[in-house]
Amino acid sequence: MLIAGPTASGKSALALALAGAASESGRPALVVNADSMQVYADLRVLSARPSAADEARVPHRLYGHVSGAEAYSAGRWLADVGPVLREAEAGGALPILVGGTGLYFRALAGGLSEIPAVPEPVRRRWRSALAEAGPAALYGLLAARDPEMAARLRPSDPQRIVRALEVLEATGRSLAAFQAGGGEPLLAGEGVARFVLEPDRAVLRCRIGARVEAMLAGGAVEEVASLLARRLPPELPVMKAIGVREIGALLAGSLARPEAAEAMNVATRQYAKRQATWFRNQMPGWRRVRPA
16 A cells, blocks of 8 residues: 655554554554655654654554665665565565655656666766855756756755766766666556545645644754754755754754744745645556545
């Protein structure tokens, strides 16, 4: 069973309820993470990972298993989720994959092309170019050389911009071409239930606001302080999680708490809108559910 949806739409609660119902009916269940930020050990609060109590009720997999010092990818997630699915099959358990990262679901159900390794000199060259020129300049370069891939990315996403450029140089092909090529899907067929949660916008807006306040009151400030103390490179995915920059500014004294909360609200609403657009355009055939 696959459950996708924008942030704060109630995906995790639904997955937990369904897993509990399956267990009560005599079939064990696993809740499996399909969210690119919930993989990081550093972000339990900011990524809204399931609580320890939730994890004690039902087995959870692929949550908080990666250090923030690593740049996790859809390819790595696909490699990690394979053994989990085999574990579920061997134990007769129902795997419930839940998250907001559309690319993970697309890779799971449609496969992911294997991209040749990029030589280290090429990788170093583009990372140096990023440090010297900045993401906006590199995005302009990508738009000129590979407009199809540039159209899929945001100018403010340096990691993916650099990845697209290094793949283009190393292989002579667009990263978009590799992504379109597909691979062997891990889950396919009519036996896989697919759901996308589509909450009312006003409801989602209220849920996002409540979540931000709960995060700030529930340890997000301390979590970001610990993360920043690691002095990780700013281009790593964990450093671009919503809340890291805003709470960092709060800790530095350049934002007051209400301003930081509002900035997190705005960023989260924008992210939820992008997710909803992606699910609408990239997940045809999935059953749409409007949660109460």
